[in-house]
Amino acid sequence: MNLDTIFYEAQQAFLTYKNLSATKKADFLEKIAELLEANRGAIVLMACKESNLPEGRINGELGRTIGQIKLFANLVREGSWVEATIDPADPNRAPLPKADIRRMLTPLGPVVVFGASNFPLAFSTAGGDTISALAAGCPVIYKGHPAHPDTSKFVGQCISQALEKSELPAGVFTHVEGGVKMGQDLVKHPLAKAVGFTGSFSAGKSLFNIAGNREVPIPVYAEMGSVNPIFTFSQRLANELVPLAQSFVSSLTLGAGQFCTNPGLIFVPKSLSDRFSNAISEAITGVSPAPMLHEGIADSYYKALTELQLRSELNWVKVPDAKHLINASPALAEISVQDWLSDDQFQEEVFGSFAMMVVYDSEADLIAVANKLHGQLTVTLWADTPELQAHGELINLLEEKCGRLLFKGVPTGVEVGYAMQHGGPYPSTTDSRSTSVGAYAIKRFARPIAFQDMPQELLPDALQDGNPLGIMRLVNGEFKK
């Protein structure tokens, strides 16, 4: 099928699918979840083989993917996500009568989704972008990632089967393959209404530019990664130095560091930096090299580290072992805060288990860091409560730089729930108002529409007087069911 046909069918399917009842849409999403569960064995086998990720991780990721689909099914079934808002008419208002205005969210239309290499399931074919778009009422044209082609096609077939079983048009979901040009053509297509993407900064930004230069620009929700800084403070660090070093190393090396929330930057007070770097060094020594997702990603990891090894500002706490096949070993370098501040290159993400430990001296150093820091998915503070209270200005600045601020634990392990925010200021994403994980991801693929003085019988159920869906609505300024 050529792209014009694919988009035409998606657009035709949209006209039916957007009006599907919430119950039928939720049933369809649950059918996808059922089919994934029924095919668990085959999917896990395929995804492990193609991604080099261990079975435990892939099994967990499939569970997460299924859980995510159920979350969106529940959200759609409950229905209040459409933000129904009603300002009733007032014909007696003087000097002019007031019109009846009713507003709600409506799906955008066919959406292009790019699968991510590092999550062959949860951020791929039936992952968060696809499912949140389908939940919103948008057909999806999905470009499979070449790092896991069979898994991608197989999961795509499960979605198509779910459509068939639900008696919905096939054009609601289409799986396509192809390289960079295919990706660009998808974004350029006049019938595309939005884009969901997870991957590199260069690809995400390039797609964002293409979308902005179209005759009719469209939104691109690109999640492009981040270095997820951890700020440590002396009191907390002194009390828990070894466990914190261990938990940092576990987070850094989880999945060979191939997570967008991988902590690639840690700020440590000078008074404890030697002890902390020794503790890290001890913890990291026990970590064996692990295979990366594919040759290209392993090559990029080693290329970035080779370039960094030429920088005289860095002191290597752990030099990476030599590359063997696609295996990568963790690496850690130390740098003074002054040197870190002097060059933006030190903020760039090295995708894999590499981190930079920045040694600071004072509150003023941290304020300078916070002012210079690029937008991040997450920022973590390891501090006791009195230390947090003493650093109000810093926290205030850091809130401006991230989508999720953590006061405990590590940034890896993104919970899928109603309140999760997985997105942050540029360059971590192209739209800081959005999230690609959690219930609010659905809002990316909907736009508001207001109906003025529309006859009751013609209004969508969500906006009718009797509230037939029983959803939460803002009526005349008051939330009520």
Ligand code: NAP
């Ligand atoms: P990628 O290179 O960004 O590719 C992701 C998708 O975008 C693929 O489908 C790719 O197509 C397509 N693409 C790449 N460049 C494009 C362009 N200029 N125009 C249109 N489409 C384009 O990501 P990757 O292959 O997964 O990994 C490469 C690097 O991305 C990693 O080393 C890492 O730095 C980063 N990454 C970041 C995250 C994150 O969490 N933010 C996740 C994964 C990877 P083809 O592959 O078919 O050419």
